Amino acid sequence: MALRLALLALLVACSSGREQSNAPAGSGSAKPARVPHLVADDRNILATDYIGPNACGECHGPQFAAWSTSLHRVMNMKADDPGAVIGDFKSATVPYGAGTAKMERDLVGYAMTTQDRERTTRYRVTRTIGHRRLQEYVGVEDGAHEEVRLPFGWWPRAGGWMAQNQFDPWLDAHFDPFAPVRDAWAERCPWCHSTYPFAQRIVRSSGEHPIGHGLEQLFTLPNDVLVANPQRLDVSAQVTTGISCESCHLGGRAHAEGGPIQFLPRGAVTRADAPTLPATFKEQRTNASVVNMVCAQCHSGPSPRLADGTALRNSSEALDLAASKCSGLRCTDCHDPHKADAEPDEAKAVAVCSTCHAAQAIATHGGEPHAGKANCLDCHMPKIVMGIDRYVRTHRISSPTNTKLLAEAAPNACNLCHLDRSIDWTLTELRLGWDVKLAPAREKYGSNDASVGDVWLASSSPALRLIAAHAYTRSPLGRYALAEIKKGLSDPLPYVQVWTRFAVEAIMKSK
DSSP states (O other), X not given: OHHHHHHHHHHHHHHTTOOOOSSOOOTTOOOOOOOOOSSOTTOOSSGGGOOOHHHHHTTOHHHHHHHHTSTTTTSEEETTSTTOOOSOOSSEEEEETXXXXXXXXXXXXXXXXXXXXXXXXXXXXXXXEOOXXXXXXEEEETTOOOEEXXXXXXXGGGTEEEEHHHHOTTSOTTOOTTSOOOSBGGGTTHHHHSBOOHHHHHHHHTSSSOOOOSGGGGEEOOTTOOOSXXXXXXXXXXXXXXXXXXXXXXXXXXXXXXXXXXXXXXXXXXXXXXXXXXXXXXXXXXXXXXXXXXXXXXXXXXXXXXXXXXXXXXXXXXXXXXXXXXXXXXXXXXXXXXXXXXXXXXXXXXXXXXXXXXXXXXXXXXXXXXXXXOOHHHHHXXXXXXXXXXXXXXXXXXXXXXXXXXXTTOOOHXXXXXXXXXXXXXXXXXXXXXXXXXXXXXXXXXXXXXXXXXXXXXXXXXXXXXXXXXXXXXXXXXXXXXXXHGGGGGOSSHHHHHHHHHHHHHHHHHO
């Protein structure tokens, strides 16, 4: 008991005031002080084991430089960090429904005030969430102490300030942006948008309501390590407000002092049912299970799913990849985690496919080479996932012959390009071109000659209607479907209205 209390006191003392800005230090920054280990030299999961990205950059310059300009670094920032806030706070007033939201900047910082006929609520902005395509804000209501996620965000593609239910598809038309926010920010966003001791991640994955699909699910903490409130992140123990080196590599103090680096936690207890994983970093970085579970610590968010489990919204990429037949792929085969690519390198991804599927990569369809027209990704990773401000590729690597999806008239890669063709045409082409014989499932496709694009646009599923609308933005057929697509502009769901506007604008621009 005495040992547990002593360790708890140590954690509190070392965590106090520990949260760092995620802005890289200037070239004249002094090296961080080396604090002697007080627990165990080989541990990498406690607050005392973390040293911050600037210390990592002393030896790993290229990686640090790439990270410094990456999206990972700015996933969360303090509002007073240089360049953190991208929204217009110059006395901007945003009308919404029967009220307004007013954005201000004064000598103290940034503020957001929401007001309708009955309520006025003012928040002092403390943090940002995201940076380029969408920026949300965290703040504290006047007279309160709890940091909460604020009800309006800055969405550049949509033209500026938008209410949460216009960009967050989890919220419906009944969302009230003028009700004072009471949900603690620390119970949700920073778990994936910041860097903190791995011990906190382990506790959250083994609590009363376990959450976690990454390495944390394979470990528990020894009895002498205590972490309070597993459902709420201890913000004071954040290493950086954004995602930095030790979010993936874990505490680096022992490594900075000459020890080896690992992806796996040291000082934790391996669960009895956990698989055997490679012992050295050299082996771990080439092991798909280890690498992908590191990414899955964050890229495994909740999402509505199709019949085969395919996610329809972003942040669930690791779960989709894990459910794919290409199980030997690593996330890092296509993505550089230090750069956290704003735009994926599709040529690199196709080259990865070709390492195992060289013959298929140069295959022809209907006597015409697919090169320059469609590639591996178009057929096996189509754009059906709602991203931040555009539709992006699914990471559920599958086939256009997926019987579960065809049976429910879900998106199939063939008709996402051939929107004007019927399902009978698609099944015939699969039989003639690939000798795949599938029984038709016409009951959900209307008449025998109905174009699948029209079927999707008339679907009762908002997700399917939007996938179809954005497929038309990539097709010369878009202008012919405009009248039907525009119906989404009056949809009862605010986010459907905005995403429909994106599709209409894209089609009009291409005319």
